Amino acid sequence: MAERATNTGAGELHALLAEFDDVDAVSGAARALRDAGYRRFEVYSPFPIHGIERSMGLSPTRLPWIALGAGLTGTSLALFFQWWTNAVDYPFKISGKPLFGIPANIPVTFEFTVLLASFGAFFGMLILNRLPEHHRPVFENPRFRRATDDGFFLAVEVDDPRFDPRATRALLEQHTRRPLEECRDSGQTRELPGSVRAALVSVAALGLLPLAGVVWARSQDSSRPPIHVVNDMDSQPRYRAQAANPVFSDGRAMRSDALGTQAFGELPRPGTITTGKQGDAWTESFPVPVTPAFLARGRERFAIYCTPCHGQSGYGDGLVALRAAELQEQNWVQPSSLHDPLVRARPVGQLFDTVVNGVRTMPAYGRQIPREDAWAVVAYVRALQRSQNAAQADVPPTERAKLGAQ
Amino acid sequence: MTVSDTSRLVLDEPYARPILVDGARDLASITDRVCGVVERPTPPRAWYVAITITSCLTLMLFAMVGYLIATGVGVWGNNSPAFWGWDIVNFVFWVGIAHAGTLISAILFLLRQKWRTSINRAAEAMTLFAVCCAGLYPAVHVGRVWVAYWLFPVPNQMQMWPNFRSPLLWDVFAVSTYATVSLLFWYMGLLPDLATLRDRATSGLKRGLYGFFALGWCGSARHWQRFERAYLILAALATPLVLSVHSVVSFDFAVSQVPGWHTTIFPPYFVAGAIFSGFGMVVTTMVPARELFGLKELITLRHLENMNKVILATGSIVGLAYATEFFIAWYGGNPYERFVFLNRALGPYWWAYWLMIFCNVVAPQFLWIKKIRTNLLFMFVISIFVNIGMWLERFVIVVTSLTRDYIPSSWGYFKPTAVDVCTFVGTIGLFLTLFLLFCRFLPMVAIAEVKTILPAAHGHGAHGKHGGEGRPGREVSHG
Numbered sequence: 001m002a003e004r005a006t007n008t009g010a011g012e013l014h015a016l017l018a019e020f021d022d023v024d025a026v027s028g029a030a031r032a033l034r035d036a037g038y039r040r041f042e043v044y045s046p047f048p049i050h051g052i053e054r055s056m057g058l059s060p061t062r063l064p065w066i067a068l069g070a071g072l073t074g075t076s077l078a079l080f081f082q083w084w085t086n087a088v089d090y091p092f093k094i095s096g097k098p099l100f101g102i103p104a105n106i107p108v109t110f111e112f113t114v115l116l117a118s119f120g121a122f123f124g125m126l127i128l129n130r131l132p133e134h135h136r137p138v139f140e141n142p143r144f145r146r147a148t149d150d151g152f153f154l155a156v157e158v159d160d161p162r163f164d165p166r167a168t169r170a171l172l173e174q175h176t177r178r179p180l181e182e183c184r185d186s187g188q189t190r191e192l193p194g195s196v197r198a199a200l201v202s203v204a205a206l207g208l209l210p211l212a213g214v215v216w217a218r219s220q221d222s223s224r225p226p227i228h229v230v231n232d233m234d235s236q237p238r239y240r241a242q243a244a245n246p247v248f249s250d251g252r253a254m255r256s257d258a259l260g261t262q263a264f265g266e267l268p269r270p271g272t273i274t275t276g277k278q279g280d281a282w283t284e285s286f287p288v289p290v291t292p293a294f295l296a297r298g299r300e301r302f303a304i305y306c307t308p309c310h311g312q313s314g315y316g317d318g319l320v321a322l323r324a325a326e327l328q329e330q331n332w333v334q335p336s337s338l339h340d341p342l343v344r345a346r347p348v349g350q351l352f353d354t355v356v357n358g359v360r361t362m363p364a365y366g367r368q369i370p371r372e373d374a375w376a377v378v379a380y381v382r383a384l385q386r387s388q389n390a391a392q393a394d395v396p397p398t399e400r401a402k403l404g405a406q
Numbered sequence: 407m408t409v410s411d412t413s414r415l416v417l418d419e420p421y422a423r424p425i426l427v428d429g430a431r432d433l434a435s436i437t438d439r440v441c442g443v444v445e446r447p448t449p450p451r452a453w454y455v456a457i458t459i460t461s462c463l464t465l466m467l468f469a470m471v472g473y474l475i476a477t478g479v480g481v482w483g484n485n486s487p488a489f490w491g492w493d494i495v496n497f498v499f500w501v502g503i504a505h506a507g508t509l510i511s512a513i514l515f516l517l518r519q520k521w522r523t524s525i526n527r528a529a530e531a532m533t534l535f536a537v538c539c540a541g542l543y544p545a546v547h548v549g550r551v552w553v554a555y556w557l558f559p560v561p562n563q564m565q566m567w568p569n570f571r572s573p574l575l576w577d578v579f580a581v582s583t584y585a586t587v588s589l590l591f592w593y594m595g596l597l598p599d600l601a602t603l604r605d606r607a608t609s610g611l612k613r614g615l616y617g618f619f620a621l622g623w624c625g626s627a628r629h630w631q632r633f634e635r636a637y638l639i640l641a642a643l644a645t646p647l648v649l650s651v652h653s654v655v656s657f658d659f660a661v662s663q664v665p666g667w668h669t670t671i672f673p674p675y676f677v678a679g680a681i682f683s684g685f686g687m688v689v690t691t692m693v694p695a696r697e698l699f700g701l702k703e704l705i706t707l708r709h710l711e712n713m714n715k716v717i718l719a720t721g722s723i724v725g726l727a728y729a730t731e732f733f734i735a736w737y738g739g740n741p742y743e744r745f746v747f748l749n750r751a752l753g754p755y756w757w758a759y760w761l762m763i764f765c766n767v768v769a770p771q772f773l774w775i776k777k778i779r780t781n782l783l784f785m786f787v788i789s790i791f792v793n794i795g796m797w798l799e800r801f802v803i804v805v806t807s808l809t810r811d812y813i814p815s816s817w818g819y820f821k822p823t824a825v826d827v828c829t830f831v832g833t834i835g836l837f838l839t840l841f842l843l844f845c846r847f848l849p850m851v852a853i854a855e856v857k858t859i860l861p862a863a864h865g866h867g868a869h870g871k872h873g874g875e876g877r878p879g880r881e882v883s884h885g
Binding site for chain 2: 022023030042043044045046047048049050052053056058061063064067071081082085086089090092094097101104105107108110111112114115117118119121122124125126128129131132133134135136138139145146147148149150218226229230232
């Protein structure tokens with residue numbers, strides 16, 4: 001290693017740099033400086049020198065407190081978060097365990113404590129040491145490279161109030177045979193050029209854009225289906241209602257029960273009440289007594305089972321029909337208007353049969369609607385038909401006056 | 407400065423200090439020796455041969471994982487009743503191996519076992535690489551990999567949170583915390599050595615790269631002071647962490663009600679097994695690596711012997727745990743438990759069980775003999791047995807219990823598929839590839855740390871009265 005005294009750099013004088021033979025020499029010099037009241041000096045060595053902080057008069061580092069603070073933050077954050085997510089925001093009942101209980105929540109709390117405390121220790125060390133700091137005036141001295149190999153250095157900064165070009169030099173020379181060097185700060189590499197910095201900042205800002213887009217999209221309400229990168233089970237190949245399927249001889253994709261299929265408890269009892277027929281003809285009269293309560297039941301059932309297609313007042317304009325119209329579905333058969341003269345002319349037995357067994361494209365509701373309720377629905381359909389096709393003469397005389405008043 | 411008169415280093419300690427570093431070593435020659443491995447223009451031919459093979463295996467791993475993701479978990483042998491198969495076996499196997507690194511760097515550090523200094527770097531790197539292999543399995547075995555982030559408590563449009571009382575979630579936290587802290591610990595230890603490489607670099611590219619990652623480390627006393635403190639804190643944190651990780655992994659089993667899994671012995675038994683397997687893997691990789699890179703004087707026979715002693719001790723603990731499990735199964739009087747353990751030894755997987763007993767309990771006992779303990783070939787063979795045995799242990803635990811639980815009508819026999827086998831072999835390839843790259847591009851031995859155990863670090867006691875520094879034989883550094 002060349003031991004020429006080189007005054008590197010052209011900038012301002014930053015520090016006086018001395019190299020030492022060994023640990024003892026550099027520690028001795030540090031003690032001498034400390035005792036002489038110097039503060040702004042630094043020892044550089046390839047490995048930590050035991051006790052050097054005392055020789056230099058350094059105070060202990062705050063790092064343990066930072067790590068402790070970070071660790072305690074981790075403990076409380078983890079406990080709070082587990083309690084809030086599993087007991088408050090989304091109460092998660094499982095295996096009869098309490099929503100929040102210390103034993104089951106300890107492992108995550110422990111791990112998070114360790115994680116944050118480690119972050120505190122590591123990043124605390126970096127921040128207190130002001131790392132990363134790629135430029136230091138001492139780095140400009142080529143000899144200084146040995147500080148990470150086998151060199152022991154000591155630099156006294158000119159900023160030190162005690163610094164005196166001659167006295168400091170004399171003090172250091174008592175401890176080392178090697179020539180001292182002036183360490184100048186050319187400041188050349190200290191800052192990135194403005195253009196590079198502008199480029200970095202704009203790249204970072206552009207990098208945030210997609211994230212901002214996601215956040216914005218997330219905060220909006222939309223009626224469109226969510227965008228899924230992988231479609232999971234969102235769109236599976238399937239036939240839609242009323243679609244055609246050439247595989248079957250009748251061309252229907254929706255299959256009806258195989259012939260003769262009979263569900264439990266639904267063995268048809270013979271008689272008008274289950275068939276809607278009297279002899280071979282559709283019955284014209286109700287096989288059950290029609291009371292106001294019966295009609296009310298029919299109205300309720302109608303609202304549940306029929307309005308989606310036929311609409312509240314039976315004109316065939318239910319939500320399903322409107323939606324089909326909006327989507328301009330091909331092959332869509334409009335639900336009949338119940339006020340169509342043809343439908344109005346149907347005997348009640350046939351209407352009953354329509355509800356229970358379906359008709360053409362209308363599915364059968366016999367499975368969902370018990371027979372008695374089907375009669376109630378039919379009774380209500382009749383009332384509905386009547387209401388939409390009534391003449392003034394149909395209104396009882398006592399009520400007729402009110403009509404005129406309105 | 408030279409210490410050519412000191413051909414064997416003996417530190418003055420309460421008990422006779424063993425040789426930590428062989429040969430005449432001064433500060434510069436330590437730097438030269440370790441950095442030389444990284445700086446030589448071409449690595450040894452064996453390195454090329456090895457990395458060619460291992461990177462092919464790694465490519466195979468990627469292909470297998472790609473196939474799995476595109477097709478589904480059905481390409482593995484997991485099927486009713488064994489819904490956990492090689493994926494979980496391999497996960498636990500690799501996590502176990504990951505324990506040696508942090509144990510060496512943290513626990514041995516706190517116990518002031520100075521011999522750790524020349525092996526901790528490589529062992530910590532192995533920890534990281536093993537965690538990579540381990541973490542792969544849970545990530546891909548969920549099936550729909552693209553929603554693997556559901557494992558973490560991320561706000562989502564389903565407005566759901568994960569269940570924090572489930573051991574599977576504990577596992578997510580334990581393994582990811584472990585990976586992060588190990589990485590920090592390893593990287594922090596690397597800082598001064600990266601600075602050494604930066605300052606020795608001959609090309610601008612190397613100087614830039616090493617310099618970037620060295621973060622401008624300059625070796626100032628103030629920096630060292632905080633560095634050592636941070637290292638001590640990280641070691642103190644990593645010690646309970648390393649014990650917690652395999653305990654939590656064992657909870658995945660112990661908290662369930664499957665016979666053979668639902669036992670309280672699992673956490674300590676898993677931790678002992680993890681250390682056992684981890685040291686096994688360290689010996690397996692260090693024996694050839696020190697040969698290959700000429701680091702025999704830094705990683706001495708003495709180091710290997712110490713590791714073999716740890717293998718012997720933990721292997722015996724594992725053997726004791728096997729015996730205890732059997733005793734408790736009988737003593738506890740639970741017929742299902744009794745059946746499962748008899749079934750392990752005598753049932754359809756008897757071959758796995760007895761092979762495991764041979765590898766884990768019988769083979770390490772040879773290490774009582776000093777001749778074997780210090781013979782490279784013997785210790786290498788035994789360490790291979792340990793690796794195999796510990797893999798079999800996880801296989802026996804996972805598979806025997808699942809294929810023989812309460813309802814005989816759902817009993818089965820687990821058979822791995824070719825994809826299972828290729829994936830596992832692929833992870834071995836990944837592990838070794840990363841390790842070989844590490845050996846080539848980063849200092850395998852903690853240079854700054856090894857320097858602290860040289861006499862040059864101690865001074866000559868000329869100024870002893872001032873602060874105690876420099877007394878001969880005094881402990882010099884924490885890190």
